[in-house]
Amino acid sequence: GNSVTQMEGPVTLSEEAFLTINCTYTATGYPSLFWYVQYPGEGLQLLLKATKADDKGSNKGFEATYRKETTSFHLEKGSVQVSDSAVYFCALEGTYKYIFGTGTRLKVLA
Amino acid sequence: NAGVTQTPKFQVLKTGQSMTLQCAQDMNHEYMSWYRQDPGMGLRLIHYSVGAGITDQGEVPNGYNVSRSTTEDFPLRLLSAAPSQTSVYFCASSYGTGEDTEAFFGQGTRLTVV
Numbered sequence: 001g002n003s004v005t006q007m008e009g010p011v012t013l014s015e016e017a018f019l020t021i022n023c024t025y026t027a028t029g030y031p032s033l034f035w036y037v038q039y040p041g042e043g044l045q046l047l048l049k050a051t052k053a054d055d056k057g058s059n060k061g062f063e064a065t066y067r068k069e070t071t072s073f074h075l076e077k078g079s080v081q082v083s084d085s086a087v088y089f090c091a092l093e094g095t096y097k098y099i100f101g102t103g104t105r106l107k108v109l110a
Numbered sequence: 111n112a113g114v115t116q117t118p119k120f121q122v123l124k125t126g127q128s129m130t131l132q133c134a135q136d137m138n139h140e141y142m143s144w145y146r147q148d149p150g151m152g153l154r155l156i157h158y159s160v161g162a163g164i165t166d167q168g169e170v171p172n173g174y175n176v177s178r179s180t181t182e183d184f185p186l187r188l189l190s191a192a193p194s195q196t197s198v199y200f201c202a203s204s205y206g207t208g209e210d211t212e213a214f215f216g217q218g219t220r221l222t223v224v
Contacts, residue, residue: 034213036213036215043200043215044213044215045215046212049212051208051209051210052209089152091213095207096158096207097155097158097168098143098213099155100152100153101152102150
């Protein structure tokens, strides 16, 4: 069945550091891929998405590229801020069902 | 725009009690689902619905019932609460599939079973 694997956290970075959170997936066909973000005490919000191979999703300085050959969708940001501290979830959608990774907690220190 | 509304936000139950978590969406989305979030396990799908009158089981359905009598509402029922059901529950609604889809989440219900 479909599954998503993402790097375990927590990830602790200094402000303005480069961020990478790895995500790989297993799926039949070519699902749409997503990154969702969860701030403390809140629900999940869509951060970015990509719907086909080689698409790049981007939002708020975050980027991720849909790599079919490596079945990956790694999240990157060139310069993180304290306000980026949150839990990040990689997900895929297959026939109406969303499958999520375990989440990666990011803590950014001033 | 209300989006996806879950009630209550917090609940404490005793083992064996039953309760219903409410979920409503005002975006006319066909698809709705319930997840539970546990530390180190991400979000796991409990039940989902592809339209009014149609529901199906997800990854962890045992101990939970759902129904979908209207497009807007998708309540989750705990029949006899157990400590293993202590978790944060999220309801989501989504549109489409494939290249045109996005899921929207409620704020969550934190449930403690003692």
